Amino acid sequence: MRARSLSLRFAVCVKAAGLLLAILWSAFPIFLLLSSSFKKPVDIFAVPAKLVFEPTMDNYVRLWREWPVFFESLLNSLIVTCGATLLTIVASALAGWVLSRCEGRYVTGSAFALIVLRLLPPIVITLPLFPVTNLLGLNDTRILLVFLYATFFVSLGTWIMKASFDQIPRALEEAAANDGASLRQTLQHISMPLGIPGMIAAGVFVFIHAWNDYLFAFIFTTTRAKTAPVVLSEIMGSATGVDWGVLFAGASMQLLPIVIFVILVQKYLIAGLTSGSLKG
């Protein structure tokens, strides 16, 4: 009996230690980044890193003075992210409704095509797209990034929306049709409002990706449409040597909003992942 309770206590200790390690592993780098953005250079280079220090806003002031382009890029990021999210939601909601309500070889085929195309590596399409968008004057524009991010997420979005519409009983739509509502009216007043949780789930993935993406922004923007991750990478690689304080300040401003966003929408992330990839 005594041995058993001992081994039980041992198991609890191992579990707690494991949890502590997991929390440390996930949160420590983020904590270190955020706290370092308020450190003076002498504290940034202290070995080992200090937990207690005299905070300063100096890094943020210097970021503002030396890298005004970073604040423009934050705005670009915000616009591109919102645009891509909206476009993804609209395209996915429409397509998802069709996949949920209609049957036939064409519909199934188009659903399958959505999956296959999602598997292609994004860098592959940059090759032919670069000269074409250059010709069309679309390079270095925010609208191009909006389209690119939306493209890579309509597939997941459509599957999430299909699963979401599958949950809504058809009887509701049929009742509306019997009362003389047109298809448009039914969609607008019945189906789409009920699909809103699905739309949020479809939106959060592209939102996070568009805010954080480096690849497309790096290849397709040069000056005007640069997003925050691109400018951060430029600060990191600047010829005059890395100014860690400024870099931490910029990275914190890019990072904090999206971390808070992910924590707030985690319910939708979980719902979207289960319906978008598992049942799909």
Added chain:
Amino acid sequence: MTAPAHLLLALFILLPAAYVFGLSFMQSSYGQDASFVGLENYAKLLQDRYFWVSAWNTFIVVNSVVYIELALALLLMAVLPPPGLLCRVIISIILMPYAVSEVVGVLMVKYMFDPGVGIVAYWLQALGVPELEWTTQPSHALVLVVVLSVWLHMPFTFLIVYTARLGLPPELYEAARTDGANAWQRFCHVTLPLLMPAILVALVFRYIFAFRIFPEVWLLTHGGPARQTEVLAVYLYKSAFRYNDFGMASATAWAMVVLSLLIAAAYLRSMYRRMFVYAS
């Protein structure tokens, strides 16, 4: 109504991909008309030493990342407290890296593993682990790439496995417990087999996404020293945008497409069957 979704996919993925396929049989560079060269690009590719270096690096990195992630995700699931407030808070913390951009991730790694001031480098030294000379040693740099990738993407794997675990009926565990199975036996004989479908889905998706790896490597090492840390996406990028050899880059691109589809072949086949055979 699926038109918007398909238009996006066709314009930005299908057409470019087809064009790349055509380009892979041409010799093409800036200021020079493309001319048909048949399979020459592929032959050149297979003879290029650096292509094989990048292919091998990709193979090692992708496999390490995917399986370490899965192992960590399963371990984490085992130590997680029962559902409740504490569990939700812990999951929020574990999810945070999912919100971090690769650029910011690289910045954290550079700072924490800096041989001079890095806190993790300091800890490792204290533990007696030999110093990671990642700026000069290709294999050490790849270790950092793997660590960063696992850190960024483990939440995704964890979420898929964890949500599937929540769906398992508790009666099974009751039954296993009454039969005298200990925690390890319950894990091996109940959890693992029942989670297999979810684990496979997580693996397929992570293989596909890990295979695209670009920013982590590009921002950490630019593929150097001496092109020894390139992965396929970096090799492709350099062929196209550094050496202006679009034929070679397209051949690499198609190699990546085919490999991606091969990785996903079993998954695609099962989806195809479920959608076409059982549905109609």
